[in-house]
Amino acid sequence: xxxxxxxxxxxxxxxxxxxxxxxxxxxxxxxxxxxxxxxxxxxxxxxxxxxxxxxxxxxxxxxxxxxxxxxxxxxxxxxxxxxxxxxxxxxxxxxxxxxxxxxxxxxxxxxxxxxxxxxxxxxxxxxxxxxxxxxxxxxxxxxxxxxxxxxxxxxxxxxxxxxxxxxxxxxxxxxxxxxxxxxxxxxxxxxxxxxxxxxxxxxxxxxxxxxxxxxxxxxxxxxxxxxxxxxxxxxxxxxxxxxxxxxxxxxxxxxxxxxxxxxxxxxxxxxxxxxxxxxxxxxxxxxxxxxxxxxxxxxxxxxxxxxxxxxxxxxxxxxxxxxxxxxxxxxxxxxxxxxxxxx
Numbered sequence: 001x002x003x004x005x006x007x008x009x010x011x012x013x014x015x016x017x018x019x020x021x022x023x024x025x026x027x028x029x030x031x032x033x034x035x036x037x038x039x040x041x042x043x044x045x046x047x048x049x050x051x052x053x054x055x056x057x058x059x060x061x062x063x064x065x066x067x068x069x070x071x072x073x074x075x076x077x078x079x080x081x082x083x084x085x086x087x088x089x090x091x092x093x094x095x096x097x098x099x100x101x102x103x104x105x106x107x108x109x110x111x112x113x114x115x116x117x118x119x120x121x122x123x124x125x126x127x128x129x130x131x132x133x134x135x136x137x138x139x140x141x142x143x144x145x146x147x148x149x150x151x152x153x154x155x156x157x158x159x160x161x162x163x164x165x166x167x168x169x170x171x172x173x174x175x176x177x178x179x180x181x182x183x184x185x186x187x188x189x190x191x192x193x194x195x196x197x198x199x200x201x202x203x204x205x206x207x208x209x210x211x212x213x214x215x216x217x218x219x220x221x222x223x224x225x226x227x228x229x230x231x232x233x234x235x236x237x238x239x240x241x242x243x244x245x246x247x248x249x250x251x252x253x254x255x256x257x258x259x260x261x262x263x264x265x266x267x268x269x270x271x272x273x274x275x276x277x278x279x280x281x282x283x284x285x286x287x288x289x290x291x292x293x294x295x296x297x298x299x300x301x302x303x304x305x306x307x308x309x310x311x312x313x314x315x316x317x318x319x320x321x322x323x324x325x326x327x328x329x330x331x332x333x334x335x336x337x338x339x340x341x342x343x
Contacts, residue, residue, distance in 0.1 A: 027213055031177040036115060038210050046118060047078040054121040058280045065281060075278045076123060080271045083263045085117045086205055088127035090262035095135050098154040102144055109138035110204045111180035112170065118210075119173045124280045125166070132158065133166040141178040180209075196225040202260030203252070212252055220252035 027033050038046070055075045062070040076084075089110050096106035112134035113127070120130075132155060139146050152158045171178075199221035203209070208217050223230035231246075238244060282293045 027215075031175075031179055032209075033213075035175065035177060036210060040207070040211060043118075043207055043210060044078070047082065050119070050121055051076070051078040051081060054123050054280075058123055058278065061281050073278050074274060076271060076275060080274075081117065081122050083268055084122050084271050084275070085113065085127055086263050087265070087268045088131040089113055089205060091128075091131055092135055095132060095155070099135070099139070099146060099151055101135065101139060102142065105135070105138045105142040105144055107204065108142055108178075108180045109135040111209060112138060112174060114207075114210075115180075116170055116173045122275060123278055124283055125169075126275070126279070129158075129162045129166055130170065133163050133170050136163050137167060137170055137178075192225055196221045199224045199256055199260070203256050205261060206255050206259045208252055208255055212248070216248060217252055220249045220256065223249055224253055224256060 058075070059070045059073070062073065092106055092109045092113060095101075096109065101109075109131075113131055116125075116130055116134065117127070132151075136146070136148070136151055139151075148160045148164060152160050152163060196218075200217065203217050203221065212220075219230060219234065222233075230249075234244065234246060234249070
């Protein structure tokens, strides 16, 4: 008698989930989404805390060299730091043109520069060389590498060490996460496309990429170019299961409109002038703090070299086979005695 088929259960009756339905969206799988997205409030708090810590540390270093000298020093505020970085975000475009970098490389370098200053202060690291380092690093991560010799030749008063000395620091500050917001594309007529992409480019002067998704930024850029078409597309994508909030798109539009441009050059020039007076003295070549730090670093390096040399010498002097091998050992059989007996 043939065995009867097992009774179907409710679980068996349900269709199996396809691989495509369980896939994580590309953006949500990125390090940009996991590690470089914040709220406006958390961004402001992060920058304020970093600025406060930097001012405290730098004031201490200034006082250590010249007690009382920090009383008249006006340190940069978090907003002033952001403005200075914003100027050099704009400079990435000009620098990219000089080395004939692709748009993807330029956009990536802009993201790197903005990320770097979420974890570092301009009072420690001036944006000029950091900007060039971000661009040089982006040429590698975007598979368009340039030789360091060619790269620095395109910029006045720039040596290979100005870039290479900062490269590891930049990579470390990025947590070695080199993927960034993708170079957004919009399928439109050429004239409309160019206008929309100009808005995307403008968004890079803002914090949009740290707060919103690429698709939201793209839609906001389109809405600034073709409002009716963008709203019609938006309405066509609405569903009860996955409602989309147009207010978010309006937030991005407002952000791009109000902040999506380089800062006033005169304002930033004044900030840069003050930066020279409140910069970390340990980062200023020739200053007492700089010389003292270099001497300390050299002393520690010399101690490490001496320690390694002593360890190497000790290893040479020690018997690599162990001390017991050199001692005479009593064998179970005395072969010399056997030879004597044979004689």
